[in-house]
Amino acid sequence: MRHVILERWSRGESCVHRRDPRAKIVALITFLAVVATAHRALAWLAPGLLLLLLAGLVLAKLPLTGALVRAALVVPFTGVFALICWFAGEPALGLRLLAKSYLSALAVIWVVATTPLPALLNGFEMTGVPRFLLVVCQFLYRYLFVISEEAQHMSKAAAARGTAARNWTAPGPSFRAAAGALGVLFARSYARAGDIHRAMLARGFDGRFLQLHSENFRPADTAFALVASLAPVAVRLTVERVVG
Amino acid sequence: MARFLKSCYGGKAVHIPDGFLSTPVWAALDTAAVPAVAWVARRAQRGFDDRQAPLLGLMGAFVFAAQLINFPVGAGTSGHLVGAALLAFTLGPAAASVVMTAILGIQALVFQDGGLLALGANIVNMALVGVLAGYLPYRLGGAGEWRRFSIFAGASLSVVVAGCLALSELLISGVRMQTSLLGISLAVFLVSAILEGVITLAVVRSLERIQPTLLQDSPPHKSPALLFIAVAAVLLASVGVLFASQAPDAIEQLTEHAGPRSFGWLRQAGTGLAGLALIYGLCLAIGRTVSRNRSV
Numbered sequence: 106m107r108h109v110i111l112e113r114w115s116r117g118e119s120c121v122h123r124r125d126p127r128a129k130i131v132a133l134i135t136f137l138a139v140v141a142t143a144h145r146a147l148a149w150l151a152p153g154l155l156l157l158l159l160a161g162l163v164l165a166k167l168p169l170t171g172a173l174v175r176a177a178l179v180v181p182f183t184g185v186f187a188l189i190c191w192f193a194g195e196p197a198l199g200l201r202l203l204a205k206s207y208l209s210a211l212a213v214i215w216v217v218a219t220t221p222l223p224a225l226l227n228g229f230e231m232t233g234v235p236r237f238l239l240v241v242c243q244f245l246y247r248y249l250f251v252i253s254e255e256a257q258h259m260s261k262a263a264a265a266r267g268t269a270a271r272n273w274t275a276p277g278p279s280f281r282a283a284a285g286a287l288g289v290l291f292a293r294s295y296a297r298a299g300d301i302h303r304a305m306l307a308r309g310f311d312g313r314f315l316q317l318h319s320e321n322f323r324p325a326d327t328a329f330a331l332v333a334s335l336a337p338v339a340v341r342l343t344v345e346r347v348v349g
Numbered sequence: 350m351a352r353f354l355k356s357c358y359g360g361k362a363v364h365i366p367d368g369f370l371s372t373p374v375w376a377a378l379d380t381a382a383v384p385a386v387a388w389v390a391r392r393a394q395r396g397f398d399d400r401q402a403p404l405l406g407l408m409g410a411f412v413f414a415a416q417l418i419n420f421p422v423g424a425g426t427s428g429h430l431v432g433a434a435l436l437a438f439t440l441g442p443a444a445a446s447v448v449m450t451a452i453l454g455i456q457a458l459v460f461q462d463g464g465l466l467a468l469g470a471n472i473v474n475m476a477l478v479g480v481l482a483g484y485l486p487y488r489l490g491g492a493g494e495w496r497r498f499s500i501f502a503g504a505s506l507s508v509v510v511a512g513c514l515a516l517s518e519l520l521i522s523g524v525r526m527q528t529s530l531l532g533i534s535l536a537v538f539l540v541s542a543i544l545e546g547v548i549t550l551a552v553v554r555s556l557e558r559i560q561p562t563l564l565q566d567s568p569p570h571k572s573p574a575l576l577f578i579a580v581a582a583v584l585l586a587s588v589g590v591l592f593a594s595q596a597p598d599a600i601e602q603l604t605e606h607a608g609p610r611s612f613g614w615l616r617q618a619g620t621g622l623a624g625l626a627l628i629y630g631l632c633l634a635i636g637r638t639v640s641r642n643r644s645v
Contacts, residue, residue, distance in 0.1 A: 111459060133465070134465075134466075137367055137464075137465055138466070140367065140368065141367060141368060141370075141372060141375065141466050142372050175461070176461065178460070178461040178462075179366050182366060183366060183368075186519075186524060189524075189525070189526055189527075189530060190524065190525055192527070193525040193526065193527055194525075195525055198523075198524075202368055202369060202524070205367065205368025205369075206366040206367055206368035206464070208368070209366065209367030209368055209464055209465070209466070210366065210461045210464075213457070213458065213461065213464075213465055214461065217458050217459065222458070222459065225458070235386065235387050235390040235391070237390045237391075237393070237394045237401075237402065237447070238386065238390045238450060238451060238454075240402040240406070241402055241405045241406045241409065241447055241448065242406070242409075242451045242454055243406065244402060244403050244405070244406020244407065244409075245405075245406040245407075245409035245410050245413075245451050245452065245455055246455055246459070247406070248406060248407050248410040249409075249410045249413055249414075249455070251410070252407065252410040252411055252413070252414040253410070253413060253414040253417060255414065256414035256415065256417040256418055257417055260417060260418050260419070280551065281551065281555075283418050283419065283420045283421070283551075284548065284552050284554070284555045285555045286418055287415055287418055287430065287552045287555070288552055288555030288556040288558070288559050289555075289559065290411060290414065290415070290418075291411055291435075291552070291556060291563070292556065292559050292560045292563065294407045294408065294410065294411040295404070295407070295408075295560075295563060297407060298403045298404040298406075298407040298408075299404075301403045301407070302403045302404070305403065312402065
């Protein structure tokens with residue numbers, strides 16, 4: 106699956122990978138806020154912020170083209186709206202939407218590709234997101250691939266039994282077959298949840314995930330958070346002072 | 350063009366990316382989502398025992414996986430389940446909201462499907478209002494002769510309401526759209542809503558045959574008139590928002606004239622962040638007090 110690549114990148118080793126997730130979350134939110142509130146001189150601001158992100162990617166030793174292509178996942182959705190704006194006679198607005206959403210997606214990738222997701226979710230817990238929600242997210246991410254694989258097996262098995270041979274005039278039987286498959290998948294996931302819970306209770310699970318690493322916020326993390334969140338603000342102030 | 354739009358909506362749900370919403374809109378919806386999610390998480394946790402966390406996680410994974418199973422609709426097209434209403438029927442509305450929130454969070458972080466600042470908007474559209482709109486008809490008419498219709502209506506309503514909310518947020522934020530395109534997107538919402546209703550009904554019926562205990566009980570003997578009034582209210586509210594947002598110029602002019610030219614954004618962002626920080630502190634304080642009272 107195509108998103109496993111983020112998981113692999115996040116196990117890398119660089120000065121960005123080593124920083125505390127909380128510092129990266131602070132920097133990310135600042136960057137997103139700077140992008141979201143930008144109105145003027147976007148033609149200069151967008152390349153500036155892109156350069157900043159590229160510097161971040163290089164610093165994190167991430168493959169540049171890979172990350173840039175990955176961020177283009179937002180383009181199909183945004184591109185349609187950009188086209189709509191173009192037809193409505195406002196090409197500038199369309200380009201603005203495209204630039205803003207692409208930059209935001211690239212920033213999110215920069216953080217997710219340098220922090221393993223469990224650590225990132227743990228970092229969100231320190232910022233006050235309900236722990237219950239984050240534990241649900243952890244389980245969801247852990248079993249996402251397991252259940253998806255099961256679904257793929259089921260649809261492959263169904264196809265082997267002839268559901269793929271579509272009857273154009275009467276889709277009823279294969280529709281019911283798909284509904285049955287989903288019902289079975291639902292019941293199986295439900296039963297699996299009970300098994301997982303009992304197995305985790307047997308291993309002393311008390312509703313929270315323990316971390317192997319210490320969660321000390323070091324001076325280097327503070328410095329990183331300061332520099333990384335002040336950089337986009339500085340870029341924007343400079344551009345707006347010079348151009349605007 | 351209709352097919353084009355359909356492909357961009359993924360046929361179903363609109364995950365708003367960052368950069369689309371204007372600052373007042375995303376900031377307001379984020380501030381609305383934070384306490385709502387905290388409350389819903391607390392409620393879902395209280396409703397069951399601590400077995401809930403693995404169960405909700407697996408249900409979220411199930412909804413992701415359900416998108417891999419295609420439902421043939423005829424004429425070469427196929428659809429898949431969105432799942433908000435199905436979750437509400439099986440887990441109850443609070444737990445369904447938590448699962449949908451977790452799904453949206455993972456989608457924003459790992460799949461670049463929807464933005465992080467726009468997460469509040471997406472949560473309000475799909476995880477809060479969408480789930481509630483799906484649960485309402487089931488709650489009112491889930492038992493008795495109206496059962497099948499209310500399951501269908503709930504699933505359809507959840508898709509229509511979430512779509513209309515997302516569309517009106519985009520329009521309020523100043524994304525221009527011609528009237529004809531607006532009509533096409535509403536038609537797309539309607540078609541995918543009907544599809545969601547049919548799929549959800551089929552899955553619920555197959556679930557009833559396999560393991561009927563998995564479905565939530567709904568109180569018996571509610572009058573169908575009440576159901577229609579409630580459904581009509583939800584539908585009217587969402588469509589009303591849509592039409593109100595047809596004239597976003599007034600709001601835009603207001604914000605343009607209000608802000609001073611230089612460093613206006615800094616002040617604007619500062620005010621927004623201060624408001625967010627205030628709400629955040631308030632939620633944290635209330636959460637602390639509540640949990641302390643409970644532990645005593």
